[in-house]
Amino acid sequence: MLRNKSHHFIKKPFLFQLSAIAAVVSALFILIVSTLMIANYIQILALDPVDQPELLALREEYAHSSEMDPEMIARIRALDFLSRKAYFTSQTHLITGGKLLLGAAIVFLVSMRLAGRWNPQAPGPPQVSLSKGHWSRQSLLRELVILAGLVLMIVAALAALFTPLNLPTAEELAAELAEDGGEAGETVATSEEDIVFPDWEALQKQWPSFRGPGGYGRARTEKAPLQWDGETGKNIRWKTALEAPGFNSPVVWGDSLFFSSATDTERKIHCYDTEEGELKWELQLPAFPGTPDTPPRVSDDTGHAAPTMVVHYPFVYAIFANGDLVCCDFSGEVVWGKNLGVPENHYGHSSSLIAWEELLYIQFDDKKNPRLTALNAQTGNVVWETKRKTISWASPSIILHENRPQLILASEKDVDSYNLSNGALYWSVECLDGEVAPSPAWTKAHVFVGQDYSIATAIKLSEEGGTPAGEAVWEWDDSLTDIASPVGAQDYFIMATSRGEIVCLDALTGEDHWLEDYDDGFHASPISVGDLVYALETNGDMHIFKASSDYELVARNALGDKASATPAFVNNRIYLRTHAYLWCVEEGS
């Protein structure tokens, strides 16, 4: 096809020019790609992904450190990722460059051949005599071509040397991690100020998480209202109508009350003023990388916004059934957000968030990969992660036993206690069965868990060789809770069941002191306030009784609206989220 079969030597100037231009362009392209490939190859030769010195040094340091330093772990992970990324990116460049070079070479050869065909030269001696010095000039040109090739090689080598794939040093990496973290494409914190998160003292003065400070149902308010009436408005400070689907409970910090809501298509955070009940702001979550277009299937009793938010001043955090996790500030601005992957969870993700010092804890109960993850509360970066054996629908609690905090989680089989700093397992007691929704309770050095159709167990805490330990000391298998979490109040564990029973057990011995039947049942978890226990029935009636060995009802107050969320008790007030309203109850209102 490319052979010149014409014997007429007809010239086609336009086609000749076209093919000549194509040849020149492809030649230039070949030169550029060759230079880049030489540079890239030299860089690859210099890069040793197997024994990267900085990474080896960091691993060595980590291996010899006595503790699991989260910062060092983050540095190792980041450097490891960068090292492999640099290696494989260079490999990809080399392969792509080779293909481009082959294509360009084909274009060049074809263009040259076509240029020759469309500008044929008649055979025979040259029509003009060669000028003097023609052959020496030709020789010089050849030498120049060789020289140009050598210069090209040297330029490529210099380019490779002066733009090495230098991985950051440990110090540079630490600074980089400190500046901004997060995976590519996520919404990340843009700056890191010296934020001091609240300590335990400060947390106890607020209602920062599901079931209050520590997440085990004990209110620190001096007193709580005893009498109110939703119909007449007696002691109702304010009441605000809601159109916000979701069963999560309100959390309160200062004059701000937060809760979340979600439908199939949108996820929101709501902030209300605690003084007047007015809406301060609403935040509709943006889609994060990985946010699924199709929402996960959830049961009607769980919904898309079952987990309660956590406030960790100056930020608030929310998680949804589709795996979206967001951190925003008190003005409703997103600080960071990410999608953790859609958890495979047949009722829908329900575990609430909890925070302690600089870490945010997520009990991410995905059936394929159930795990407990601690994130840097400021940046959202993973600090540590530990695998769980099975999932549950319960929420984590943080207890202080002998001044040492422990993170307590219930699963379908076990109750586990973790070190908050590094996720190390302190103790695990296998005592549960079935689909566990109630969260652990805590009083008198005993952790208490129970699940309907299984058994309730009290676990006595102790210290063994300076490490927390737990041992099951008694069991109870009569009326057990299936949704509402038990509460430790004074010397008793109290359970409220969805069948309407309230059971009082002795915390130390397991003796059942009394059992009372109510009308509708309980989904909200009972809360201990001083020597009283507040239990909110699904019909909106709050039963207030004494935590004692004899049943003594103090008051029963009706709201007149269905209730599932656990109320917040703070500053002598009760904040309640019922299905249609948000309420603030205060004596003397």
Add this chain to the structure above:
Amino acid sequence: MSQVNRRDFLRVAAVAVGSGVALKASQPGAEATVWQIDPALCVQCGRCATNCVINPSAVKCVHSYPICGYCDLCGAYLQPAAKTRDTGAESQLCPMAAIQRTHIEGVYYQYTIDEELCVGCGKCVKGCAMFGNGSLYLQVKRDLCVNCNDCAIARECPSGAMHRVPLSESYLLKTDPPPEAQG
């Protein structure tokens, strides 16, 4: 005698070469040999990763599942001083994260090699040989190897593990547990 032109010469030459190749192919002869690593001799020196003319190396780690103990504490997957048994980079031994760890049940995990990522460094092989059953070992991948006359790895191999084998037996596979493991 007429002069043979270029085209006719090329035609005759092509027919001659083609006939020769066909004749050679139809006759029985010595079987071609290819380079392969004898797992029994390999000392996991790491030179397979650096000496191969192919980059990344044509040597990859392969896994014999019948031999594997599916251990949670896997010497091939975890750093010797790993503080946790998880997938974090601080815990993993493989510098390329080429081993996938999948939970099976209880304390049992399945380990799968991702050949796209493996560079044949042999760190995992050494770890498995030291603390496990030796189910991981190195092999030259036939689809990657260019079968150099003078294999650059064989030249540097300190234990002589790289040698030529018949093409029909080009992989030296471990398929059965060692006698002590069968015990």
